Amino acid sequence: MLTAFARAFKTPDLRKKLLFTLGIIVIYRLGTHIPIPGVDYSNVQKCIDQANANQGLFGLVNMFSGGALLQITIFALGIMPYITASIILQLLTVVIPRLEALKKEGQAGTAKITQYTRYLTIALAILQGTGLVATARTGTLFQGCSVASEIVPEQSIFVTITMVITMTAGTAAVMWLGELITDRGIGNGMSILMFISIAATFPAALWGIKKSGDLAGGWIEFGTVILVGLFMVGLVVFVEQAQRRIPVQYAKRMIGRRSYGGTSTYIPLKVNQAGIIPVIFASSLLYIPALVAQFAGGQSSWKTWIEQNLTKGDHPIYIVTYFVLIVFFAFFYVAISFNPEEVADNMKKYGGFIPGIRAGRPTAEYLSYVLNRITWPGSLYLGLIALVPTMALVGFGANQNFPFGGTSILIIVGVGLETVKQIESQLQQRNYEGFLR
Known part of the structure; x- marks a missing residue:
């Protein structure tokens, strides 16, 4: 795997794609640390330090957001709405004849299904964002935290709508960044962002086990x-x-x-x-x-x-x-x-x-x-x-x-294998030696 990446950086066009992908990843990771308006960030950090997060209810979404959910940042929802929308559309394709016909139309039908997936992603982001804000306001996002009810100090309708709109816009931005990686970078953009989100939680989890x-x-x-x-x-x-x-x-x-x-x-x-x-x-x-x-x-x-x-x-x-x-x-x-x-x-x-x-x-x-x-x-x-x-x-x-274990190791390995295969296939197209050198 490391040899494939080293050879890729020696190829000019592949190097550009890899650097572009790394740049998008940096932007994505920065967004996971920018808090949304209306949140008392100091109280959020106190709750993260004092209490154990309610992993039974929010652990999966928090993992897919790279830990941004519990910090209530602009990318708090991460790519979970897009994953959910993709799964729903995939299931509906079997049930609804119109979607099944679109799937058989080739690239034009796939583009139409992708458009439907985007619309459903925004709708799910609004729904999940509203649920997250309501949970944060009631103080049930964290267990055992003394200031959990003070994470959202102002309870007005305007602040609530602003928080939901910000998280929905963050989800749309994540979806756009993933599509940029797919078009101009290496690998499937959503899979790469999912990989980065999960890998970002590894150091803290391993250090927590050590402590x-x-x-x-x-x-x-x-x-x-x-x-x-x-x-x-x-x-x-x-x-x-x-x-x-x-x-x-x-x-x-x-x-x-x-x-x-x-x-x-x-x-x-x-x-x-x-x-x-x-x-x-x-x-x-x-x-x-x-x-x-x-x-x-x-x-x-x-x-x-x-x-x-x-x-x-x-x-x-x-x-x-x-x-x-x-x-x-x-x-x-x-x-x-x-x-x-x-x-x-x-x-x-x-x-x-x-x-x-x-x-x-x-x-x-x-x-x-x-x-x-x-x-x-x-x-x-x-x-x-x-x-x-x-x-x-x-x-x-x-x-x-x-x-x-669980979803993390399956996604990490699956995305890693698929990305390396894509890099090797592009390298073979450029550096295929054949039988005679």
């Missing part, structure tokens, strides 16, 4: 976490690259005087075909009862049960529910994102077939059978990776910000 450790001043715990992290990275790289290659043979066809087809290829079915989506779905779904219980007035038996069982990451009911939801959403997302019947029809249309399998319905049934078999280990792997922070919390008392 809270008891063995040799915390260095033994620190070293153990680093070793576990390296093992996790290797495991994730191995599984993310693993795929089942189904051979496909295309028959020869004569069109005029030319012969077409007769080639052999394969269909790559990844072990983790669903990616990170099931973990995000399961986390979001588990946040709903916790959110309802937090804003519900009074005290009742159902609220007490939710607070005791579904808001604590180390509770057995929470662990089992989280794991089962991840496995379920892994199968659900694979079912809507990969259509074996459509693949079988396309193969039949262009004269392709799987050796030993008849074209048409038998091919679709075979693809479904293989896909179900490889989805089981993929979904179990996702569930176990997502529970690593909980195991660390129960096992040796690491704090809830254990960095190597």
